[in-house]
Amino acid sequence: MDIFLSQVLNGLQLGSIYALVALGYTMVYGIILLLNFAHGDIIMVGAYVSWLVMAQLGLNPIIAILLSVVACTLVGVLIDKVAYAPLRNAPRLSILITAIGVSYFLENGAQLVFGADPKVVPAFTDVSTIKLGDIALSFPAVVTVLVTVVATIALTLLVQKSKLGKAMRAVSEDMGAARLMGINVNSTISFTFAVGSALAGIGAVLYAMAYTQASPTMGMMLGTKAFVAAVLGGIGSIPGAVVGGLIVGFAEMIVTWLGLSVWKDAVVFLLLIIVLIVKPTGIFGKTMSEKV
Amino acid sequence: MFENISRRQFVSGSAAAVAALGLVGCGGNGGNGGGSDDGTIKVGIMGPHSGDNAQYGLACLNGAQLYFDQLNADGGINGKEIKTFVYDEKGDATEAVNAYNSLVQNDGVTGIVGDVTTIPSIAVAQASVADNMPCVTPSATAADVVTYGTNTFRACVTDPVQGVVMAEFAAKQGYKNVATLYKTGDDYNEGVNKAFCEEAESQGITITTQESYSDGDVDFNTQITNILATNPDAILLPNYYNEDGMIVTQARQQGYDKVFLGVDGWSGIYGGSENYADAADLHDCYYCCAFSASNESEITKQFIEDYEAAYSETPTNFCALGYDAAMVLAGGLTAAEEAGLEAGSDDYKQAVIDGIFANTVDGVTGSISYEDNGDPVKSSLIITFAEDGSEVTFDTIEA
Numbered sequence: 001m002d003i004f005l006s007q008v009l010n011g012l013q014l015g016s017i018y019a020l021v022a023l024g025y026t027m028v029y030g031i032i033l034l035l036n037f038a039h040g041d042i043i044m045v046g047a048y049v050s051w052l053v054m055a056q057l058g059l060n061p062i063i064a065i066l067l068s069v070v071a072c073t074l075v076g077v078l079i080d081k082v083a084y085a086p087l088r089n090a091p092r093l094s095i096l097i098t099a100i101g102v103s104y105f106l107e108n109g110a111q112l113v114f115g116a117d118p119k120v121v122p123a124f125t126d127v128s129t130i131k132l133g134d135i136a137l138s139f140p141a142v143v144t145v146l147v148t149v150v151a152t153i154a155l156t157l158l159v160q161k162s163k164l165g166k167a168m169r170a171v172s173e174d175m176g177a178a179r180l181m182g183i184n185v186n187s188t189i190s191f192t193f194a195v196g197s198a199l200a201g202i203g204a205v206l207y208a209m210a211y212t213q214a215s216p217t218m219g220m221m222l223g224t225k226a227f228v229a230a231v232l233g234g235i236g237s238i239p240g241a242v243v244g245g246l247i248v249g250f251a252e253m254i255v256t257w258l259g260l261s262v263w264k265d266a267v268v269f270l271l272l273i274i275v276l277i278v279k280p281t282g283i284f285g286k287t288m289s290e291k292v
Numbered sequence: 293m294f295e296n297i298s299r300r301q302f303v304s305g306s307a308a309a310v311a312a313l314g315l316v317g318c319g320g321n322g323g324n325g326g327g328s329d330d331g332t333i334k335v336g337i338m339g340p341h342s343g344d345n346a347q348y349g350l351a352c353l354n355g356a357q358l359y360f361d362q363l364n365a366d367g368g369i370n371g372k373e374i375k376t377f378v379y380d381e382k383g384d385a386t387e388a389v390n391a392y393n394s395l396v397q398n399d400g401v402t403g404i405v406g407d408v409t410t411i412p413s414i415a416v417a418q419a420s421v422a423d424n425m426p427c428v429t430p431s432a433t434a435a436d437v438v439t440y441g442t443n444t445f446r447a448c449v450t451d452p453v454q455g456v457v458m459a460e461f462a463a464k465q466g467y468k469n470v471a472t473l474y475k476t477g478d479d480y481n482e483g484v485n486k487a488f489c490e491e492a493e494s495q496g497i498t499i500t501t502q503e504s505y506s507d508g509d510v511d512f513n514t515q516i517t518n519i520l521a522t523n524p525d526a527i528l529l530p531n532y533y534n535e536d537g538m539i540v541t542q543a544r545q546q547g548y549d550k551v552f553l554g555v556d557g558w559s560g561i562y563g564g565s566e567n568y569a570d571a572a573d574l575h576d577c578y579y580c581c582a583f584s585a586s587n588e589s590e591i592t593k594q595f596i597e598d599y600e601a602a603y604s605e606t607p608t609n610f611c612a613l614g615y616d617a618a619m620v621l622a623g624g625l626t627a628a629e630e631a632g633l634e635a636g637s638d639d640y641k642q643a644v645i646d647g648i649f650a651n652t653v654d655g656v657t658g659s660i661s662y663e664d665n666g667d668p669v670k671s672s673l674i675i676t677f678a679e680d681g682s683e684v685t686f687d688t689i690e691a
């Protein structure tokens with residue numbers, strides 16, 4: 001039973017980080033139909049900011065968390081303004097290629113600035129283990145799961161209840177009609193990038209807490225897996241991204257649990273292929289009408 | 293003899309004078325020196341001194357050069373100065389063979405320290421068999437390197453030997469159940485893991501589970517949970533420091549407070565360019581290696597002092613192996629010189645090889661001797677960590 005509980009927590013932890021990144025993918029896709037391939041690399045930026053603040057400047061972990069989230073938000077908005085906004089009316093392929101270019105720019109830029117060797121992010125807290133009776137739970141795992149639950153609820157409220165959320169839903173339904181109704185489309189798109197990137201920033205902190213190392217290419221595989229999660233759940237759907245993230249996390253955990261860790265990536269991509277054949281719009285693809 | 297050495301030291305500043313006296317010295321010893329013998333012993337040092345592996349090649353070069361310089365300051369071998377010829381093979385097998393040919397044909401060396409990394413070392417080992425040229429590689433660990441002839445030796449131990457050493461250590465410490473977590477798809481990790489498990493089982497240790505991961509993985513929680521479910525006394529991590537650091541951190545987070553075992557890939561996990569695990573998490577971690585600056589032995593302390601004086605930097609494992617490789621070769625050359633053979637002749641080269649087999653050297657990386665082939669029989673250090681994360685030499689495992 002112990003091992004079962006621990007493995008479920010491991011799956012939840014992995015899945016939560018994928019879910020947080022997948023949310024960013026899904027929101028941006030929902031609003032401008034762009035697969036933002038630079039999204040995974042925003043996590044990398046956040047992890048490096050945590051490292052800079054804590055290891056280089058020796059500041060408090062709370063400052064590191066705040067600055068990481070702020071930095072990711074700014075980078076996300078900046079990428080939109082510099083790279084994507086000028087291409088709003090260009091063919092979708094151009095903007096997709098631009099996204100790949102931005103991804104390479106961030107990765108190679110980080111390698112130029114920080115070097116190829118991984119940097120170690122110091123521990124955020126002195127606590128590393130939570131004891132429940134005789135079961136020891138990893139503190140970062142518990143925090144990751146809790147933070148993801150809170151972030152998902154907050155995001156859902158934001159999208160469903162707030163005025164900005166209503167504007168986002170309107171823009172994603174029909175950009176032209178939204179503009180005619182007096183919605184500032186550009187600022188709504190910027191806001192969407194900001195929210196998605198802030199979630200990536202939270203993901204970056206949680207990632208750095210659990211896996212302690214920042215490297216220039218760390219966002220590559222993470223971004224790809226999160227993309228799979230978003231497509232699995234139905235890209236454009238918020239609950240879909242969370243469910244997709246958890247499915248990917250649990251699939252990896254179960255395969256590794258069975259001692260087949262080498263097949264982990266293959267199983268994840270196989271799942272993607274099966275979903276694309278059976279239900280191309282993803283699990284929540286059709287039923288969810290309110291695309292963000 | 294004493295007179296010879298004092299005379300030699302007296303003129304050691306001038307190469308020409310040394311050469312002249314070297315000839316005199318030869319005559320005094322019975323005069324078998326050939327025409328090519330100008331009173332020096334010519335030795336090649338090769339390795340990657342530029343390119344990706346330059347740090348290893350330069351470290352080995354510095355170590356080997358330091359040994360030959362010290363030997364010359366003490367009067368050389370048999371009154372002859374060691375003259376080194378240094379070649380950069382840029383980490384390339386073809387360049388390495390060219391360098392080898394040039395050393396043998398143009399420079400007329402009678403022994404080589406090199407090559408450094410595996411693939412060029414294999415190329416040089418194959419090329420040197422026909423000449424029966426004595427070669428001592430400081431650091432090429434692949435099994436193949438010493439299998440082409442009897443003329444190639446290595447100063448380091450092979451990867452599987454480290455697994456055997458750690459299994460012996462585990463038995464000595466009384467661990468009954470040991471689990472392993474290793475990276476798949478890499479000869480180093482898989483080779484050490486296999487050798488460890490075989491030796492551990494023959495020592496009566498139960499291997500509770502062998503978990504694995506792939507290149508690029510950062511989440512090891514699932515494997516760690518599997519391992520902890522088997523309740524081991526120790527976990528072997530035969531991987532490199534950055535991944536070992538993550539595994540140790542994640543396992544401690546899951547509440548594992550017992551022993552980790554490692555091999556020389558652990559070197560640099562703490563106190564190097566980065567600290568890959570918290571000092572607080574590195575309690576009860578033990579790994580084996582050939583050389584550690586924490587070793588308190590006289591010879592190690594002296595070596596570190598000399599090396600820092602010569603190069604103004606702290607020596608690494610590769611510097612120590614370069615130094616020892618030079619020492620092994622010098623042992624063989626001494627035997628050939630004392631037999632009074634003609635430098636470069638077939639008998640001379642065979643005498644160097646026989647000399648290396650007959651000799652035992654007390655190197656910086658432990659005492660080194662050779663029995664059946666070019667694989668050394670040597671001791672290993674067991675390193676652990678103090679509370680502040682600094683390395684401490686815990687034990688020495690004899691061969």
